[in-house]
Amino acid sequence: MEEIEVIEGGITSPKGFKAAGVHSGIKKCKKDLALIYTEKKANAAAVFTTNKVKAAPVLLDMENIRKSEAQAIVVNSGNANACTGEKGYEDALKMAEKTAEMLKIDKNDVLVCSTGVIGVPLPIDFCLKGIESAAESLSEKGGDDAAEAIMTTDTFKKVIAVKFNIDGKTVKMGGMAKGSGMIHPNMATMLSFITTDANISKEALNKALKKSVDVSYNTISVDGDMSTNDTNIILANGMAENKLIEVNSKEFEIFYRAIEYVNKNLAKMIVKDGEGATKFIEVVVINAKTENDARLAAKSIINSNLVKTAIFGEDANWGRIITAAGYSGADFDPQNVSIFIKSSKGEIKVCENGGYVNFDEGLAKEILKEKEINIMIDLKSGEFSSTAWGCDLSYDYVKINGSYRT
Structure with a gap:
């Protein structure tokens, strides 16, 4: 730097x-x-x-x-x-x-x-x-x-x-x-x-x-x-x-x-030391209408337990990602949204214009097997961006917190 x-x-x-x-x-x-x-x-x-x-x-x-x-x-x-x-x-x-x-x-x-x-x-x-x-x-x-x-x-x-x-x-x-x-x-x-x-x-x-x-x-x-x-x-x-x-x-x-x-x-x-974590997740929201919209969407996605568990299960369930953005309070048109998932194994588009893309599930699985995962969501509404970091939720998280006092 x-x-x-x-x-x-x-x-x-x-x-x-x-x-x-x-x-x-x-x-x-x-x-x-x-x-x-x-x-x-x-x-x-x-x-x-x-x-x-x-x-x-x-x-x-x-x-x-x-x-x-x-x-x-x-x-x-x-x-x-x-x-x-x-x-x-x-x-x-x-x-x-x-x-x-x-x-x-x-x-x-x-x-x-x-x-x-x-x-x-x-x-x-x-x-x-x-x-x-x-x-x-x-x-x-x-x-x-x-x-x-x-x-x-x-x-x-x-x-x-x-x-x-x-x-x-x-x-x-x-x-x-x-x-x-x-x-x-x-x-x-x-x-x-x-x-x-x-x-x-x-x-x-x-x-x-x-x-x-x-x-x-x-x-x-x-x-x-x-x-x-x-x-x-x-x-x-x-x-x-x-x-x-x-x-x-x-x-x-x-x-x-x-x-x-x-x-x-x-x-x-x-985040990398998250209790029971197996994967580090970076969420990048781009082309939002305002900086606040970008931040709201990024924080909502990274905080979604359904997104976290999908990443743990190495499942490219992009519906959970767009849903989390949708209830974040950010202002955007869902029909403009594209979503990409990438890691050291490559990059794949899993959603385009808010809907289904015929993507390679095998490649998506390989991408999600890596320890560091990037989710990028393009709102196509403006020029602002924001980044948030998190980890997956695993079985071990429950084990650790189920007996925290003992």
């Missing part, structure tokens, strides 16, 4: 950031508590779940983020601290207070996140001991441990780092995320954390984050469920010492391309 270079590392790649991941006891043996810390207080921005039922740490963070500054993020996995009443909020506050005490910073500069089982009281004593251990273990090499500690049903760590040039200065950005189930277009069941040493205004940082979330996490789907804990946070500590990045500047566009690249790649990693 022009001006953006992928580098080794994760959230500790930018200057001034340290992290740790430890086993506190919430889980039986795996790491379950992560800590991210910046030596210099950072400008901060965040996007949270739109679910009316919000976990205690989300409610706390929504208060703390108002001043748009932070210095640490503490995250536990194994317990969502959601639907836990006043005690849950008190426990989230205790996590912030303990982190602040250990790092000698203001408790209001600590953001708290949790992920795991909903409706179970948080084992706060384990968390507090874990925070002590994590604070003592903070390191510029602690990014991998932190990424491991936020995992739940994830099967691999999701990390990325990039560097780019602004004002003659090298700026770095790192990210880590978790998520593989309860993934729905409009913030998924996911936590995502981004760090950067860019010197950027609060207004510009907030705009860049929200815009990038809209084209990344808000376009992915595993199962159509939305969590109570979804959170995406970015910290920018300014230690790259570039000229301040403001909205509507050339420097802002460079910064935005970097954060969009990071968030899109983390979002795709989440």
